[in-house]
Amino acid sequence: MASNRSQANKNLLLVGGGHAHVFVLEAFARNPEPGLRLILVAKDVRTPYSGMLPGHLAGLYSRDEMHIDLEVLARRSGATLIQDEAVGFDAAGKRALLRSGEALSYDILSIDIGITPDLSGIEGAAEHALAVKPIGDLLEKWDRLVEKALRPDGPRRFAIIGGGVAGICLAFAVRAFLGTRLSDPLHLALIGASDAPGINAGMRRRIARAFERRGIEVFKGEAAGVDPKGVTLSSGERIAADAVLVSTHAAPPPALAGTDWAKDEHGFLAIRPTLQVLNDNSVFAAGDCATMPAHPRPKAGVFAVRQGPVLARNLRRYGRGEALEEHRPQRKHLVLISTGDGRAIGGRGRFVAFQGRFAWRLKDWLDRRFMRRFT
Ligand SMILES: Cc1cc2nc3c(=O)[nH]c(=O)nc-3n(C[C@H](O)[C@H](O)[C@H](O)COP(=O)(O)OP(=O)(O)OC[C@H]3O[C@@H](n4cnc5c(N)ncnc54)[C@H](O)[C@@H]3O)c2cc1C
Structure with a gap:
């Protein structure tokens, strides 16, 4: 377990080690926030990077290559890592309820726990x-x-x-x-x-x-x-x-079901462009477990990744009592699909499409660059 900073006076609780939260940990490792005590609850200490999953199943990447070690990231960012699963939340009491029976208090909560099938x-x-x-x-x-x-x-x-x-x-x-x-x-x-x-x-x-x-x-x-x-x-x-x-199709994680937080019609947390849950300013959510009704987008890792740096800045700003930044997810994004044989098919927007070895090299380079950031 990594130590917390002694002068910290607010608990920032990160639940889930998803794609957006790894950015938060990395940002706090690079630039610590003395007023915040960081706690990370994660079901899995090694979090998989989905972009490399098909490559791993095809035999192109090892299991280590496609996983981010949250223990290392938590240590670097001064976060206390608790390997456990949030099974519910007590929003009125500002507590996350864990499978182990423990309840963790928070001043600021951020949820990035993905979906269930x-x-x-x-x-x-x-x-x-x-x-x-x-x-x-x-x-x-x-x-x-x-x-x-x-x-x-x-x-x-x-x-x-x-x-x-x-x-x-x-x-x-x-x-x-x-x-x-x-x-x-x-x-x-x-x-x-x-x-x-x-x-x-x-x-x-x-x-x-x-x-x-x-x-x-x-x-x-x-x-x-x-x-x-x-x-x-x-x-x-x-x-x-x-x-x-x-x-x-994705279903919302069961841990969210019993809460009164605003949700979309499928039960995913409804968030503002600031990434705050619509009816609870102290709760942030990112990745697949959340929907932004102002700018709806499909559930994809690329959006969770883009939310990460904004989430990090907004958690910091919220802790300091500063105005928050608004995030507008991009409409077009690069899609690269590995065909498992050293080639890939790619595209962007409505008209751009390409394929070949260069597309795989581009995907491999982008994915490895992403992973280097966290290892
Ligand atoms: C085969 C496959 C290929 C894909 N390829 C792409 C692609 O090429 N591009 C793309 O953009 N998207 C892709 N996706 C989609 C992508 O996987 C998801 O959109 C992305 O993982 C969402 O990230 P996230 O941060 O929301 O959650 P996740 O990545 O699912 O992370 C959630 C984390 O939270 C932890 N957790 C879950 N529940 C709890 C809990 N209750 N308490 C504590 N911890 C918890 C989990 O252990 C996990 O580490 C692919 C998906 C699959 C299945």
Whole structure:
């Protein structure tokens, strides 16, 4: 545990080690704030960087390379790190309630705990499929799946439910990793109800061609059920599969459910452009667990990353009683999808689309640069 600064008079409690909070820790490490006592509660001490997850599953990055060590960041920033999980909040008493039974008081609270997968609409998914989030759980299950797949009688038919960027990335990663390691053919299906948001027409065409070349079958439709033999779509169509991964809609973390904090229609915290929860000035939220009704954007790591530096400055300003900065998330952002073979497909906005080795080199360089900041 790292020590706190003795002259600190306000508790700044960071809950979750998500993409925005690593920026906060880094900012406080570079420029300490004597008035704030920093406490970080994180379920996982090593937090995964999702940008490198498909590369890791494809065998291109080690597990260490795709994780940020929160213990190191906490030590550098003078934060007290508590490895635990927030299971609820007592907003009136200004306390976070932890799974261990402990309650932590705060003057300022910041929440960056991501999402939980919403498996509720797919019958049998909780028992028979592997949810992609939380990533920590996925990695353990993925190891077991790979071990089974590498046996001569192991699974050969894989299905991925979720046609968003994450599902597409996973399909390429599974193909790249298992396709080169199995001696008999791998059958891979991607099931998506709609076109991936944030992917323009040019990228879509390139992705479709890349899928075709790799024998990845795409099914348009909504998954209604999963059983040990495969997936049933709501149309009744069956897709045979021995292993199913689910990367569909996000649900808000259960820890937020019992609070009276303002939420959007799905239950995610509703925040202002200052990143404060609409009805509680002392509570900030960032990343996938929050929605900014003034500037709604899809749930993606890139937005959590952009919120990070603003969150750090606003937490500092709030602690000092200064006016806060407003954040306006960008409308266009670069999307880079690794095809797992040293190439990537990229795009930005409605019209820019490209692919090739340079796109992978760009993605790799950006991701490694991001990680260097925190290691
Ligand atoms: C396969 C895949 C590929 C993706 N690729 C991309 C991509 O290329 N680009 C992109 O922009 N986005 C991508 N995403 C989306 C991206 O993962 C998320 O948008 C991003 O992780 C959100 O960051 P976050 O900070 O909100 O939360 P997270 O990164 O989920 O972090 C939350 C952290 O909080 C901790 N935590 C959770 N609950 C609690 C609790 N109750 N108490 C304490 N700690 C808690 C967790 O252990 C975790 O460390 C991808 C997602 C997947 C699954």
